[in-house]
Amino acid sequence: MTNDKIQMTKHMNLRSLLVYLAVCAVFFVCLNCERAYGAEREKKVKWVKSKYGLKALIELSKTRGKMVKDLKDESKNYDKVKTAIESDSLKKGETVHDVRRRYGDPVIILSEDEVSGATRWVYKPYQSTYFKGEKAYLFFDGEGALTEWRLLDQEGKSPFSGLLGG
Numbered sequence: 001m002t003n004d005k006i007q008m009t010k011h012m013n014l015r016s017l018l019v020y021l022a023v024c025a026v027f028f029v030c031l032n033c034e035r036a037y038g039a040e041r042e043k044k045v046k047w048v049k050s051k052y053g054l055k056a057l058i059e060l061s062k063t064r065g066k067m068v069k070d071l072k073d074e075s076k077n078y079d080k081v082k083t084a085i086e087s088d089s090l091k092k093g094e095t096v097h098d099v100r101r102r103y104g105d106p107v108i109i110l111s112e113d114e115v116s117g118a119t120r121w122v123y124k125p126y127q128s129t130y131f132k133g134e135k136a137y138l139f140f141d142g143e144g145a146l147t148e149w150r151l152l153d154q155e156g157k158s159p160f161s162g163l164l165g166g
Helices: 003-044 053-086 096-103
Strands: 108-113 118-123 135-140 146-152 160-163
Touching: 053 096, 053 118, 053 135, 053 146, 096 118
Parallel strands: none
Antiparallel strands: 108 118, 118 135, 135 146, 146 160
């Protein structure tokens, strides 16, 4: 090897050693900081025992179970309405009572016209929001008779809509 190559190799080895030592120093400092911070953080944590703690967890579990059931029912009702719309089995003039008995409760009932009492029932699967996703709208007049329906797809477009019996 030439003298220049030997010098270059020594310089590269020295540089590699310095980088290695710098990385080790940073790691050591970070490790000690984490230990000190973690110990300080552990001192601040206080556990408060409560005679109501277990009872609260049981109630939370029951509430969660009811929420899951409600979401499944919401989707099941939407599927029934969607099938009825697609198969054209909804009929103009059906009452709110008949619709509720057959398809279940809507997710929300909106007032369309306070003077006439017209309402819009919204059915949707649980994955959809009120602003995005599939929805089915059923419109009732002030007497509670079905007058119109709309089925909206993912983009909010209506592939199946119109006046019933028309």
